[in-house]
Amino acid sequence: MLIVHRQTKDMTVQTDNLTRPSEDQYLNCIRCGLCLSVCPTYREYLSETASPRGRVALTRKGLDGELELSPNLMEQMYSCFACMACNDACPVGIHPADLALEMRQVQEQIRPAGWKETLFGKLIPNPNRMELATLPLRIYEKLGLRRIVHVLGLMKLMPAKIRDMEAMLPRLPQRPLRQVLPEVTNSAGESRYRVGFFLGCAQSLMFAEESNATVRVLARNGCTVITPKETVCCGMPAAGYGRQDLVMAQAQHNIALFEQARVEIIVTDCATCGSTLKDCGQLLKDDPAWAERASAFSKKVRDVSEYLMSIPLEKPQGRIEARVTYHDPCHLRRGQGVWKQPRTLLQMIDGIEFVEMSEADWCCGSAGSQLITHYETSLKVLGRKMDNLENTQAEYIASGCPGCQMQLNVGIRQRGLNVQVVHPIELLDQAYRSGDFSRSREETTEVVTTINKEKSDG
Numbered sequence: 366m367l368i369v370h371r372q373t374k375d376m377t378v379q380t381d382n383l384t385r386p387s388e389d390q391y392l393n394c395i396r397c398g399l400c401l402s403v404c405p406t407y408r409e410y411l412s413e414t415a416s417p418r419g420r421v422a423l424t425r426k427g428l429d430g431e432l433e434l435s436p437n438l439m440e441q442m443y444s445c446f447a448c449m450a451c452n453d454a455c456p457v458g459i460h461p462a463d464l465a466l467e468m469r470q471v472q473e474q475i476r477p478a479g480w481k482e483t484l485f486g487k488l489i490p491n492p493n494r495m496e497l498a499t500l501p502l503r504i505y506e507k508l509g510l511r512r513i514v515h516v517l518g519l520m521k522l523m524p525a526k527i528r529d530m531e532a533m534l535p536r537l538p539q540r541p542l543r544q545v546l547p548e549v550t551n552s553a554g555e556s557r558y559r560v561g562f563f564l565g566c567a568q569s570l571m572f573a574e575e576s577n578a579t580v581r582v583l584a585r586n587g588c589t590v591i592t593p594k595e596t597v598c599c600g601m602p603a604a605g606y607g608r609q610d611l612v613m614a615q616a617q618h619n620i621a622l623f624e625q626a627r628v629e630i631i632v633t634d635c636a637t638c639g640s641t642l643k644d645c646g647q648l649l650k651d652d653p654a655w656a657e658r659a660s661a662f663s664k665k666v667r668d669v670s671e672y673l674m675s676i677p678l679e680k681p682q683g684r685i686e687a688r689v690t691y692h693d694p695c696h697l698r699r700g701q702g703v704w705k706q707p708r709t710l711l712q713m714i715d716g717i718e719f720v721e722m723s724e725a726d727w728c729c730g731s732a733g734s735q736l737i738t739h740y741e742t743s744l745k746v747l748g749r750k751m752d753n754l755e756n757t758q759a760e761y762i763a764s765g766c767p768g769c770q771m772q773l774n775v776g777i778r779q780r781g782l783n784v785q786v787v788h789p790i791e792l793l794d795q796a797y798r799s800g801d802f803s804r805s806r807e808e809t810t811e812v813v814t815t816i817n818k819e820k821s822d823g
């Protein structure tokens with residue numbers, strides 16, 4: 366039985382009714398250390414407590430009462446990047462990444478944080494509030510203030526952290542895509558598939574052109590695309606901060622919505638959303654009212670690259686003359702086992718010289734919000750990715766995750782590299798569109814370069 370000390374302002378109380386990881390999740394660790402070499406945080410600090418093995422040991426000692434579940438102990442759970450590399454490396458099936466997330470749930474039970482209810486319970490799952498909260502950013506972009514700030518070099522006057530936060534932002538759409546995208550997009554030719562599109566929050570608010578491209582490519586390849594407008598956040602932000610209750614509520618909302626849409630497949634172009642949505646079946650497996658529905662829902666979810674490679678795909682006629690590399694989002698490669706498909710899509714495009722990057726599947730240091738919460742470590746991890754990127758001499762780095770894209774933008778700005786960050790689907794879409802207009806190779810390249818320069822200009 367678990368006895369922990371629940372600390373309040375004035376006193377310490379005991380409780381033994383916590384939801385906690387089961388013992389077999391950590392007791393079987395044989396301390397072999399095979400997980401150390403793949404861990405980005407261990408690699409930067411070479412400290413046992415910042416390693417997967419250390420986090421497993423801290424979990425065991427904390428839950429067994431040998432150590433207090435103190436803020437310092439819990440901090441090691443929050444400093445994990447959830448990249449899941451250790452899960453794959455462990456020979457006995459320990460999942461240190463999952464344990465760290467579960468320990469954050471324990472933290473929420475012993476020291477609940479009110480701000481999480483506001484942020485993850487009230488703001489993030491409400492698309493209208495999110496659109497309102499991000500309005501100042503769109504005004505900043507729309508009125509040209511961002512361009513002025515950069516032309517005048519005012520960002521140089523800001524502290525480095527503020528500069529990096531600003532550099533994360535892509536060129537923002539004037540209106541959230543949710544307000545613009547039709548609920549039904551007809552197939553360009555004969556409709557062969559009825560596909561649901563899960564429009565993620567970051568895609569709607571920040572990377573609208575990417576999701577526009579996704580819908581265009583799907584429609585071009587025989588899909589009637591249904592985009593329910595009332596979808597809410599996939600739940601990953603709440604999961605990362607230990608609020609599994611909110612993740613479940615959001616999952617139930619989205620499951621019911623897509624049931625009404627009567628679609629065969631649910632496509633997403635966000636690696637994080639895809640990974641979370643595919644886990645809904647597991648998440649709700651013990652809820653008799655939802656287990657079957659959640660399982661059916663998760664089985665339908667596909668990353669866009671995964672889906673496109675599973676149907677007869679039109680070969681794009683346009684050319685893109687560029688050297689392109691690819692960064693694997695952790696939530697796509699390890700979370701979903703999808704890594705061949707985006708590479709194959711890129712290599713379908715005539716003119717692209719694809720170059721594989723060393724350690725393409727090594728975490729970029731984003732992990733959603735680590736650049737904000739663990740700034741120094743996040744930049745250290747990003748530095749390794751940038752070294753590998755520079756060695757490719759690529760002009761484009763493609764990656765299908767908004768968090769990774771924002772992080773990569775920070776590194777590229779910091780080093781002053783002439784590299785554009787894109788979603789693979791944007792290049793595919795552009796190759797289709799330039800083929801339509803029979804543009805010459807030079808014109809095609811110019812179009813893509815312009816589009817991506819606009820994306821990154823601030």
Ligand code: SF4
Nearest residue numbers: 404445446448449451
């Ligand atoms: S998930 Fe990544 S950062 Fe966290 S312990 Fe495992 S390897 Fe290290």
Ligand code: SF4
Nearest residue numbers: 394395397398400455
């Ligand atoms: S978590 Fe797995 S890989 Fe890491 S030390 Fe324990 S048994 Fe070895």
